[in-house]
Amino acid sequence: MNWAGLYTVLSGVNRHSTAIGRIWLSVIFIFRIMVLVVAAESVWGDEKSAFTCNTQQPGCNSVCYDHFFPISHIRLWALQLILVTTPALLVAMHVAYQQHQEKKLLVLTGHADPKHMEEVKKHKMRISGSLWWTYVCSVVFRLLFEAVFMYIFYMLYPGYQMVRLVKCEAYPCPNTVDCFISRPTEKTIFTVFMLVTSSICIVLNMAELVYLVVRACARRGEHNSNPQSGKGSFYGHKLSSEYKQNEINQLLTEQDGSLKDMLRRNPGLQEKGDRCSAC
Amino acid sequence: MDWGALHTILGGVNKHSTSIGKIWLTVLFIFRIMILVVAAERVWGDEQDDFICNTLQPGCKNVCYDHFFPISHIRLWALQLIFVSTPALLVAMHVAYRRHEKKRQFRKGDQKCEYKDIEEIRKQRFHIEGTLWWTYTSSIFFRLVFEAVFMYAFYFMYDGFRMPRLMKCNAWPCPNTVDCFVSRPTEKTVFTIFMIAVSSICILLNVAELCYLLTKFFLKRSKKAGNPKHHPNHENKEETKQNEMNELISDSCQNTVIGFSS
Numbered sequence: 001m002n003w004a005g006l007y008t009v010l011s012g013v014n015r016h017s018t019a020i021g022r023i024w025l026s027v028i029f030i031f032r033i034m035v036l037v038v039a040a041e042s043v044w045g046d047e048k049s050a051f052t053c054n055t056q057q058p059g060c061n062s063v064c065y066d067h068f069f070p071i072s073h074i075r076l077w078a079l080q081l082i083l084v085t086t087p088a089l090l091v092a093m094h095v096a097y098q099q100h101q102e103k104k105l106l107v108l109t110g111h112a113d114p115k116h117m118e119e120v121k122k123h124k125m126r127i128s129g130s131l132w133w134t135y136v137c138s139v140v141f142r143l144l145f146e147a148v149f150m151y152i153f154y155m156l157y158p159g160y161q162m163v164r165l166v167k168c169e170a171y172p173c174p175n176t177v178d179c180f181i182s183r184p185t186e187k188t189i190f191t192v193f194m195l196v197t198s199s200i201c202i203v204l205n206m207a208e209l210v211y212l213v214v215r216a217c218a219r220r221g222e223h224n225s226n227p228q229s230g231k232g233s234f235y236g237h238k239l240s241s242e243y244k245q246n247e248i249n250q251l252l253t254e255q256d257g258s259l260k261d262m263l264r265r266n267p268g269l270q271e272k273g274d275r276c277s278a279c
Numbered sequence: 280m281d282w283g284a285l286h287t288i289l290g291g292v293n294k295h296s297t298s299i300g301k302i303w304l305t306v307l308f309i310f311r312i313m314i315l316v317v318a319a320e321r322v323w324g325d326e327q328d329d330f331i332c333n334t335l336q337p338g339c340k341n342v343c344y345d346h347f348f349p350i351s352h353i354r355l356w357a358l359q360l361i362f363v364s365t366p367a368l369l370v371a372m373h374v375a376y377r378r379h380e381k382k383r384q385f386r387k388g389d390q391k392c393e394y395k396d397i398e399e400i401r402k403q404r405f406h407i408e409g410t411l412w413w414t415y416t417s418s419i420f421f422r423l424v425f426e427a428v429f430m431y432a433f434y435f436m437y438d439g440f441r442m443p444r445l446m447k448c449n450a451w452p453c454p455n456t457v458d459c460f461v462s463r464p465t466e467k468t469v470f471t472i473f474m475i476a477v478s479s480i481c482i483l484l485n486v487a488e489l490c491y492l493l494t495k496f497f498l499k500r501s502k503k504a505g506n507p508k509h510h511p512n513h514e515n516k517e518e519t520k521q522n523e524m525n526e527l528i529s530d531s532c533q534n535t536v537i538g539f540s541s
Contacts, residue, residue, distance in 0.1 A: 003280040003281075004280060004281070004284060006280075007280055007284060022372075023372075026368060029280055029284075030280075030285070030288075030361065030365055030368075031361070031365075033280040034280045034281070034284070034285065034361060035357075035358070035361065037280055037281055038281060038282065038357045038361075039353075039354045039357045039358060042320075042353070042354070043351070043354060046327060046328070050327060050328075050341060052337050052338050052340070052341055053337065053338075054336075054337040054338055054452070055337075164341070164342055164345060165338070165342075165452075178337075178338060178452065179338075180337070180338030180341040180342060180452075181341065182327065182341055182344075182345075183327065183344070183345055183348075183351075184345055185345050185349040185350065186345075186348070186349060186350045186351060186354065189349070189350050190354075193358075
């Protein structure tokens with residue numbers, strides 16, 4: 001299980017997201033995860049081996065590194081990305097549950113043929129009813145996790161800038177010792193980049209939240225002024241119109257014999273008859 | 280999520296690109312991304328470990344390396360390639376939106392919809408016209424801007440693209456001026472020049488594609504202005520015939536059903 005596995009899991013959720021949700025997912029995968037994997041990991045690759053302290057005292061290097069870097073930026077970002085992307089799985093689970101319910105309904109109404117079952121799997125769920133609440137919760141959790149990690153980052157590494165030199169006096173270092181960090185400028189550039197993309201993601205999540213709330217209020221307003229506009233599951237409504245169509249088709253196929261006779265008797269109708277689905 | 284995944288994402292966009300766009304995408308993946316992954320990353324792999332300064336002063340090497348290489352070439356190229364390839368996603372999103380609209384039309388049973396099947400809608404290639412033309416042109420424009428910005432950033436940071444063998448450093452804590460030696464300078468220079476050359480070729484391809492799109496646009500416009508009575512009437516006639524035939528069929532089917540019930 002690696003980032004590619006996560007990508008596979010989450011691209012399924014993509015289908016049931018709003019447009020803003022899809023943009024958010026693209027930003028996460030391309031500008032955060034991909035940059036982390038192809039660039040940032042190699043910048044922090046030698047962070048401990050190239051952390052040099054101006055002392056020969058054994059253990060001083062390790063202790064000072066541990067004191068100034070309780071958790072590496074890379075690991076913090078990896079945790080952040082995993083926690084921020086997983087609320088989308090709540091939506092995936094709810095969608096799977098709804099699809100299961102629709103399949104059960106099809107079986108009960110006697111429409112359990114493979115074609116209908118496939119369509120249940122393929123059609124996009126509308127974000128309404130309980131799914132709306134699940135979706136909104138997932139967006140709220142995303143926002144929460146992003147904010148928490150931004151705060152943790154600020155607490156651990158105030159100012160976001162990586163300094164070249166840190167002064168360390170933890171035991172066993174004798175007095176105060178100068179320690180030099182590897183590639184501080186490059187690390188600062190990537191830290192700022194990841195912070196900017198994190199902020200963009202927060203803005204996108206807030207926009208999505210606002211969009212969902214406004215849409216729900218607009219729909220409510222429509223319902224109040226026009227109470228007959230279909231309640232119930234999307235597929236329920238579709239089912240009734242399909243059911244009607246199926247009845248018509250059945251009647252037409254029962255007429256198959258008499259229709260063919262009619263066409264034989266009236267060759268002029270043949271050309272148009274080719275278009276008739278019952279023939 | 281790595282370069283392979285990016286290739287999968289962008290491969291889909293390829294279908295809706297112009298020929299120049301397809302060539303550009305091939306050059307990007309084969310001559311830039313692939314070279315970066317299989318060759319350049321190895322050359323720069325030991326850049327800090329083998330950056331040696333003529334001093335025993337702890338910390339001097341770190342500081343001098345940081346002073347001369349604020350951001351490694353490899354990372355700059357990786358960022359450049361990510362930024363340059365992502366405007367194509369605007370096109371992908373627009374195409375996906377159009378497909379979604381066609382599927383909606385098809386499901387509603389709209390007679391204007393000329394597709395027989397949802398699979399056909401999925402496989403269909405959209406022509407670059409109308410709003411898609413604007414999206415496509417914007418994506419090329421952004422690509423050009425990003426390429427130019429990164430070329431400038433490169434030139435600004437590394438002053439002339441050449442990697443010197445020796446750098447003189449006097450940043451604290453180095454005592455006085457210290458000689459520092461860069462690892463594999465000639466090989467790095469070769470790859471830098473190669474990547475810059477391919478980047479320039481990509482810029483030229485983008486400019487050519489932009490000119491091609493603009494030329495096509497103006498030609499179409501002048502054709503429309505010179506010949507206003509074109510397709511719509513012809514298409515309307517065909518649609519009217521089809522509608523008449525459909526009415527006749529539905530009438531005959533209805534008569535048969537009524538016949539059965541009586």
